Amino acid sequence: MASVVVLLALGLGCARPDRSARRPLAPERALLADEAPAEAQTFETLRAIPAAGRLEGLRHPELGALQSDLDALYRKSDWGLLWIEQGRPSRAARELVSHLAKADAAGLRSEDYDAGALARRLEALGPKTPVVEVAKLDASLSIAALRNVSDLSIGRANPERASVAIEVEGRSLDLASFVARLAASSEPGALLAKVEPASPRYLALRRALARHRELAADATKMPPPDLGKLRPGQRHPGVPRLRRWLATLGDLPAESAAGSSDHYGGEVVLGVERFQERHGLDADGVIGATTMRALSVPIAARARQLELALERWRWLPRSFSAPPIVVNVPEFRLYALDGPRGGDPIEMRVIVGKALETETPIFSGEMEYLVFRPYWNVPYSIVTKEMIPKLRSAPATLARDQLEIVTGSGRVTTAVNASTLAGLASGAYGLRQRPGAQNSLGLVKFIFPNDENVYLHGTPAKGLFSRRRRDFSHGCIRVEDPVALAEHVLRGVPGWSRERIEAAMASGNDRRVDLAEPIPVHVVYMTAVASVGGQVSFFEDLYGHDAELARELAGEPARVAAE
Known part of the structure; x- marks a missing residue:
């Protein structure tokens, strides 16, 4: 400088x-x-x-x-x-x-x-x-x-x-x-x-920050002691403090803070379930290591998460050309907002990139089209790190997984030999998976062109959506209900009813359908979210971006540094 x-x-x-x-x-x-x-x-x-x-x-x-x-x-x-x-x-x-x-x-x-x-x-x-x-x-x-x-x-x-x-x-x-x-x-x-x-959500975060700072300044507001593994119906001397803590956080009514029983049941369990739901945990009322870790986070640390969320809100546009689609990575959730068009906004679970390995990038783009029954063109990094070793040890993997090799001239082959493996290793040949229910992209992909080659798509691995933590992908974003999302983005395209969408996914070749107008897509990273009604949810710093942003903000104003 x-x-x-x-x-x-x-x-x-x-x-x-x-x-x-x-x-x-x-x-x-x-x-x-x-x-x-x-x-x-x-x-x-x-x-x-x-x-x-x-x-x-x-x-x-x-x-x-x-x-x-x-x-x-x-x-x-x-x-x-x-x-x-x-x-x-x-x-x-x-x-x-x-x-x-x-x-x-x-x-x-x-x-x-x-x-x-x-x-x-x-x-x-x-x-x-x-x-x-x-x-x-x-x-x-x-x-x-x-x-x-x-x-x-x-x-x-x-x-x-x-x-x-x-x-x-x-x-x-x-x-x-x-x-x-x-x-x-x-x-x-x-x-x-x-x-x-x-x-309204930004303003709700602002109000939540004020409340959390007020609570953080009160030295009497203390998290409960380590409760170990505590199930509904059991007893523990720390339950009265747990009750007071839940009332402090708003998961129990204020009048419930005074109870002195050590019995873990009734409204205390319901309060824990509400707490778990707000923190992206399995809302089963069982206090295990993960729930205890979340309960033990100081209020001042939660206030810091709210500060970082407000900063990230300021990076987003004030207005949109069309109601946007927002994916919040730490929340593992997609929101398709509806704006003034009428109808209810939709939301669904998503699967994002693996932490420390293939993290989903945080960026903005515009969705332009979708493809029914897409081919999956396997990225070169996956070809070299995963597929070549599999094909070398088990050549039958190619047929079993509906894969095919595409030569430099565009010819398709299913032969697995030294020549084709060498072509894949050098990048001269490509590997792709044929359309169908087994395809890793599911039966539809949603394209918003970007340098990262990241997009939304379906998946045959539906069972993963039931997991609490859902960072399993190679970077792209898998959506829980691709039919509903396709119906949402194709509303402006005549003739695309839900029935026609399902038919296009059920049979036929890959088919591109352009949207009536581009839809803004924002892949964001908010570990604190506030609803318009005031409920505040917190999520794990999955990729360490909160820690990174906190370090950035701790120094001199970033925009003050001359480029």
């Missing part, structure tokens, strides 16, 4: 600015000789800060990516003050600082915007404050506003540095224009309220 030394201390007030490059003094002020040097100092100070790329005294002095925005902002004002009027803070300045002080409510950190320091500097502002210090304070307010508006609109971290292939920069506000409007507004609070996502 390149840094430039700020030369603000070198007597900027003595330099005579080029009057052709700055706003002229008003005629009535031109006669006041002592004001010209003050304006010159303001002009030179505000021009020097973006040129230097840093401002000492801030928590994050480097401007980085905000350097050009700050320069553009003050060019709009002809290098004049934006937040300070006649030596006093404007209403917009005070409302901005009040807003920054509440940044934590959105999962951000008020200290990143120097909220406390700015409030003190505004209070200390007076007639004797040096002109250069006034200009620096004005610039500090502008930097805080630019940084906060950027963080709230597209997130603080760069998704690409957190294992996410989602493009957000193209959706960024014109920061300089927005902050200029903010500084001049008589209702700056109303403008700031429009920056964050307005989704």
Whole structure:
């Protein structure tokens, strides 16, 4: 990161600015000789800060990516003050600082915007404050506003540095224009309220964060002791604490916290089942190692998950060209949203890529078409790592699994010999599985073109959907109910009833059907989810992305680092 030394201390007030490059003094002020040097100092100070790329005294002095925005902002004002009027803070300045002080409510950190320091500097502002210090304070307010508006609109971290292939920069506000409007507004609070996502689920996460922080601050709210393996009907001295903990978390009514019985039954079991359901566990009421581990997570850690979920929400578009399909990887769940079209949204279980091996990438795309009874063109990595060893040791695998080898000229062969195996190993030959009920893609695949070659598809291995943890694939996403999903995405294509969809899956050759319009698809990674009704669910950090994002956010603002 390149840094430039700020030369603000070198007597900027003595330099005579080029009057052709700055706003002229008003005629009535031109006669006041002592004001010209003050304006010159303001002009030179505000021009020097973006040129230097840093401002000492801030928590994050480097401007980085905000350097050009700050320069553009003050060019709009002809290098004049934006937040300070006649030596006093404007209403917009005070409302901005009040807003920054509440940044934590959105999962951000008020200290990143120097909220406390700015409030003190505004209070200390007076007639004797040096002109250069006034200009620096004005610039500090502008930097805080630019940084906060950027963080709230597209997130603080760069998704690409957190294992996410989602493009957000193209959706960024014109920061300089927005902050200029903010500084001049008589209702700056109303403008700031429009920056964050307005989704009801985002707002529910915000409310959940406030509640979890409140609970985390109460030292009396403690998880239960290790209960070992506890089944309904058994007794344990830790049950009263379990009861209180479930009431704290909202899985039992508040009035149920006072029970003192050590019997594990009745409403306590129901509370555990609700807890298990909210945490993606088997809701059987049995407290084993997995449930106990989830029960033992401190509330502060849950609050951190909510903060990370809010950050990831800010990476997503504010609006969609069509109701989107969303796959939440840690939840193992797909949501096909319906928007204003009418009808109920659908959701279903999914199977995602194996943790540490073939993880499903996190990215966005647009579904363009689906293919009934598809061939499965086996990826080269699977051919070399899995299929060649199988074919070498058991050549009958080719016929048994309905596989065929495709030569470089496109000829299909079922011969397994040294020549064909060598062709597969070199990549000159391909391996594919014929359409049918045995095909690894099931009877339909849903294509949203992407560099990762990941798509949604069915599967013959239906039994895996009953598992609690469902990371079994090579990276693609297997859907539990491909018929329902096909019906959903083909609603705009005339003639494609459920009956016709089922017929296309039952027989015939592979068939491509284009959608009436592309459907946005977002593969996301949220380990904390809030329903509109306020229920909060937490899931395991399957791929370690939460830990990665937390590390990214622990340092300087990611977007501040100059590329």
